[in-house]
Amino acid sequence: MPKSQGKPVSTRFDRRESLGYLVNHLGRMFARALERRLAKHHVALGQFGLLLVLWEEDGLTQSEIARRLDIEQPTVANTLRRMERDGLIETISDPTNRRHVLMKLTNKGRALERSLTAEARAVNEAAARGMSAGDVDLFRAAILRLESGLAESLSFETSTRLILKSRRKAASRRTG
Secondary structure: OOOOOOOEOOOOHHHHHHHHHHHHHHHHHHHHHHHHHHHHOOOOOOHHHHHHHHHHHHEHHHHHHHHHHHOOOHHHHHHHHHHHHHHOOOEEEOOEEEEEEEEOOHHHHHOHHHHHHHHHHHHHHHHOOOOOHHHHHHHHHHHHHHHHHHHHHHHHHHHHHHHHHHHHHHHHHOOO
């Protein structure tokens, strides 16, 4: 068995030691808890993130919402259709660019902000029960550092893939 700083290290992958597994599992637990609370308000879990973005800044395009949430555009489009059907948003033409369609909260969508954010706070409080405010702050900071590290890694991978694709394309033009 390999050693790390004098301690034996298992070569077997242990999901209970995996940050990715633990964060993913925790995220699913948060989602289940929030989904139950949102259901009382007839709002689907998938709609909540879009509502959060529109409460922060109303009148965004579908692509801007997708970018801010880092969600695929088709997923956002389907969710927005359901939200419009449910009377949470309406679509209007952008007065500055007729090619853009803006998503605007309806009175019903705006009115849900206080109750739905209270439900989200309750889930966060339940999860953090037994943790000090300092521990919660440290956990949040650690999550943000993990997110930043992965974002840098993914950005590097994406830019490397684009560079390689560009080089392959250039090479094929030279040889073709």
